[in-house]
Amino acid sequence: MNTAEGLDGMLPYVRIGEAFEAGVEWSTERLSPVFDGIATGVESLVGPLVDLLTAPPAIVVVLLIAGLGWWLRGWKFGLGAALGLALVAGMPFWEETMSTLALVLVASALALLLAVPLGILIAENPRASALARPVLDLMQTMPAFVYLIPAIFYFGVGAVPGVLATVVFSMPPGVRLTELGLRQVDREVIEAGQAFGASPWMILLRTKLPLALPAIMTGVNQVIMLALSMVVIAGMVGAGGLGDVIMTALARVQVGAGFEGGIAVVILAVVLDRLTDSIGARTAAAKAQRAMQQA
Amino acid sequence: MRTSLKWSSYRVSVGMEIVSALRVKSLYKIYGNRADKAVELLRDGADRDEKLADLPVTAAVVDANFEVRRGEIFVVMGLSGSGKSTLIRMLNGLLTPSYGTVEVDGVDITTLRPSALRKLRREKISMVFQHFALLPHRSVLDNAGYALEVAGVPRAERRERAHEALRMVGLDGWADKLPQELSGGMRQRVGLARALAAGTDIMLMDEAFSALDPLIRREVQDQLLELQADLGKTIVFITHDLNEAMRLGDRIAVMRDGRIVQIGTAEQILTDPSNDYVAQFVADVDRTRILTASSVMERPLGVVDVNSGPRVAARVLRETQTSAVYVTGRDKRFLGTVTADAATGAVRDGRQNLQEIVSTDHVRTVADDTPVADIFAPCAESPHPVAVVDADGRLAGVIPRVTLLSALGSVGTEVTGEPTRPEAAGGPGAGPAPAGTDGTTTPAARTPDPAPAVADTATPEVPAQVMADPPLRLEGEPA
Numbered sequence: 218m219n220t221a222e223g224l225d226g227m228l229p230y231v232r233i234g235e236a237f238e239a240g241v242e243w244s245t246e247r248l249s250p251v252f253d254g255i256a257t258g259v260e261s262l263v264g265p266l267v268d269l270l271t272a273p274p275a276i277v278v279v280l281l282i283a284g285l286g287w288w289l290r291g292w293k294f295g296l297g298a299a300l301g302l303a304l305v306a307g308m309p310f311w312e313e314t315m316s317t318l319a320l321v322l323v324a325s326a327l328a329l330l331l332a333v334p335l336g337i338l339i340a341e342n343p344r345a346s347a348l349a350r351p352v353l354d355l356m357q358t359m360p361a362f363v364y365l366i367p368a369i370f371y372f373g374v375g376a377v378p379g380v381l382a383t384v385v386f387s388m389p390p391g392v393r394l395t396e397l398g399l400r401q402v403d404r405e406v407i408e409a410g411q412a413f414g415a416s417p418w419m420i421l422l423r424t425k426l427p428l429a430l431p432a433i434m435t436g437v438n439q440v441i442m443l444a445l446s447m448v449v450i451a452g453m454v455g456a457g458g459l460g461d462v463i464m465t466a467l468a469r470v471q472v473g474a475g476f477e478g479g480i481a482v483v484i485l486a487v488v489l490d491r492l493t494d495s496i497g498a499r500t501a502a503a504k505a506q507r508a509m510q511q512a
Numbered sequence: 513m514r515t516s517l518k519w520s521s522y523r524v525s526v527g528m529e530i531v532s533a534l535r536v537k538s539l540y541k542i543y544g545n546r547a548d549k550a551v552e553l554l555r556d557g558a559d560r561d562e563k564l565a566d567l568p569v570t571a572a573v574v575d576a577n578f579e580v581r582r583g584e585i586f587v588v589m590g591l592s593g594s595g596k597s598t599l600i601r602m603l604n605g606l607l608t609p610s611y612g613t614v615e616v617d618g619v620d621i622t623t624l625r626p627s628a629l630r631k632l633r634r635e636k637i638s639m640v641f642q643h644f645a646l647l648p649h650r651s652v653l654d655n656a657g658y659a660l661e662v663a664g665v666p667r668a669e670r671r672e673r674a675h676e677a678l679r680m681v682g683l684d685g686w687a688d689k690l691p692q693e694l695s696g697g698m699r700q701r702v703g704l705a706r707a708l709a710a711g712t713d714i715m716l717m718d719e720a721f722s723a724l725d726p727l728i729r730r731e732v733q734d735q736l737l738e739l740q741a742d743l744g745k746t747i748v749f750i751t752h753d754l755n756e757a758m759r760l761g762d763r764i765a766v767m768r769d770g771r772i773v774q775i776g777t778a779e780q781i782l783t784d785p786s787n788d789y790v791a792q793f794v795a796d797v798d799r800t801r802i803l804t805a806s807s808v809m810e811r812p813l814g815v816v817d818v819n820s821g822p823r824v825a826a827r828v829l830r831e832t833q834t835s836a837v838y839v840t841g842r843d844k845r846f847l848g849t850v851t852a853d854a855a856t857g858a859v860r861d862g863r864q865n866l867q868e869i870v871s872t873d874h875v876r877t878v879a880d881d882t883p884v885a886d887i888f889a890p891c892a893e894s895p896h897p898v899a900v901v902d903a904d905g906r907l908a909g910v911i912p913r914v915t916l917l918s919a920l921g922s923v924g925t926e927v928t929g930e931p932t933r934p935e936a937a938g939g940p941g942a943g944p945a946p947a948g949t950d951g952t953t954t955p956a957a958r959t960p961d962p963a964p965a966v967a968d969t970a971t972p973e974v975p976a977q978v979m980a981d982p983p984l985r986l987e988g989e990p991a
Contacts, residue, residue, distance in 0.1 A: 403643075403645065405642070405643050405645040406645045406647060408606060408641070408645065409645035411633075412604055412633060412637075412716075413633060413634065413638065413639070413658060413706075414633035414634030414635075414659070414662050414663065415630070415662045416630060419662065423661075424647060427647075427649050428647075428648070428649065500649075501649035502648065502649040504649070505691075506648070508648075508690055508692035
């Protein structure tokens with residue numbers, strides 16, 4: 218393109234972008250059945266879930282979530298959640314919020330389905346860990362909406378590219394915290410398992426994973442939070458939900474509508490964060506940790 | 513309440529099976545890339561520091577050879593970095609040796625496949641860990657039954673056996689608690705219960721009591737000895753605490769820089785350290801608890817056969833210038849003493865039989881394996897030197913008061929200028945610091961050459977080692 222001076226001129230012009238593009242084009246052509254299958258699968262998850270969440274009157278869903286919050290964290294949080302969600306329903310962004318919730322839940326579930334086994338693999342295998350680390354760094358630091366571009370290539374516009382870009386973006390903390398949790402398990406406790414003749418599989422299932430559960434639950438929490446931030450960006454590719462509201466407000470420079478969409482996201486974020494956080498705190502290992510701190 | 517010390521070495525002296533539970537032959541563990549080369553060099557006689565310096569390796573265990581007998585507590589003692597933890601982990605295959613064999617009940621475990629090794633661990637060897645290594649998210653009962661769970665024992669039976677094991681360590685009322693709700697000493701008793709519930713004949717204990725407070729440590733030591741008296745497990749016990757080693761060990765292996773430098777009973781290691789390192793290590797211990805009557809006793813000056821008559825007794829008394837002679841019967845069995853008064857009286861009365869005037873009133877008798885600490889009282893009560901008899905009741909030697917007093921008296925001169933060591937006052941097992949790590953301890957001047965006094969040779973002089981006794985403590989243990 219341009220001719221650089223001095224030393225710069227000696228460096229070869231590396232066409233990394235072109236190579237990537239060629240790869241995406243090639244895979245779009247050759248692997249389209251695979252992508253079609255994935256798209257169908259994701260659609261069949263998101264669609265029914267949105268229907269399920271929007272089918273009953275808003276007040277029923279609000280009370281269900283508030284009740285869950287009450288049970289997990291106490292009446293104060295339950296009341297707060299009820300008020301926040303009632304505000305969302307009153308704005309009225311109820312359907313958009315529920316479809317965002319559905320996208321977040323599906324994307325998080327898929328991300329965790331990949332992240333936790335991968336975390337176990339790299340915790341157990343140093344070579345896999347060395348391989349995975351730079352890939353995870355890349356996934357985490359790549360600007361979020363860059364994922365949307367190849368996603369459009371593969372899946373067109375709509376909920377599916379939004380969900381899949383979200384899966385890629387939100388997965389790394391799930392992998393990292395699973396690995397961390399497993400590595401933090403006391404070496405002597407693992408050794409005790411070995412010394413009493415437990416198989417590696419038994420040690421993983423009955424010792425390591427239960428003890429890593431608090432860290433894994435923190436990972437779940439992080440994945441959900443990242444997914445929530447990403448589905449808003451995914452509004453760019455027509456994923457729908459609150460992302461749509463915000464993108465429209467941005468395009469039309471509607472300050473009020475943008476603020477309302479933002480507040481709805483915040484309320485959803487706080488509710489999801491506190492709920493997943495308290496599930497993590499209720500695991501046996503987390504209770505054991507607290508007992509240790511008190512002692 | 514406290515049970516009297518069970519000096520393990522006395523318990524196993526009779527009727528022991530010869531079959532060893534564990535046999536370790538030329539065992540090496542070398543860390544690093546050139547482990548094979550390092551083993552080769554070491555087998556050719558290289559010193560750990562010399563030639564190995566050129567290789568990127570660390571020699572953790574070098575040429576370990578020993579056997580652990582069935583039913584004994586075998587203590588491996590050494591400071592941190594001496595390789596003892598590596599050694600114990602090779603005994604159940606947690607670590608794979610670089611060279612050599614480990615036989616458990618005659619089976620070389622170094623050749624076993626992983627599944628066979630796991631089976632062996634389930635059935636033959638359990639382990640107790642320094643930091644307890646309990647599962648924090650499971651109840652005490654579930655932890656105690658862990659080994660059974662791994663072995664696939666049905667739940668009901670597992671719970672029953674776990675309860676039984678908890679009962680043995682006195683924790684049955686705590687079954688539903690989490691480990692964190694228990695004190696350190698109790699947690700380790702759970703660790704012990706877990707190993708006991710496994711029902712294996714061999715137990716490995718890796719610094720099992722080192723993380724406990726000194727007083728708690730002593731309690732669990734007592735408990736272990738009590739349990740061991742009933743169960744007769746084969747125990748390999750790792751410790752850096754000499755007093756603990758002396759207290760628990762039927763035999764002790766002292767490790768240094770990956771090598772076993774001496775294996776012997778507590779008494780052998782005290783009285784006959786194989787080198788300066790061992791000697792320095794043992795300089796701190798309260799010897800009166802380790803040394804036995806047989807190692808301080810002297811040859812009795814006046815001994816007469818019961819058939820020899822009062823006249824002979826009177827002559828021996830005159831010649832030896834003592835106030836009593838020790839009378840032995842058939843097979844040199846000790847019968848009692850005849851005092852000068854009784855002998856001269858019998859001669860005057862024309863009596864022929866010594867049997868009639870032999871008395872046990874004037875002399876106290878102790879077994880040859882009585883710790884020196886327990887001889888002070890009999891010695892003080894006895895007008896004549898205390899008689900030492902062996903297991904068959906034969907007169908092995910005598911301990912005059914002056915012998916014990918000289919041992920006492922020489923303490924001050926040997927450790928001049930040194931402040932009283934606090935751990936010496938606490939008795940064995942109570943010292944918080946590992947013996948021998950105290951850099952200020954002067955190694956007592958000692959002569960390694962003279963053979964230790966043993967029962968059948970009864971060397972007349974007090975072994976030099978006795979002179980280095982720390983201040984003695986007479987109160988405490990019941991006689």
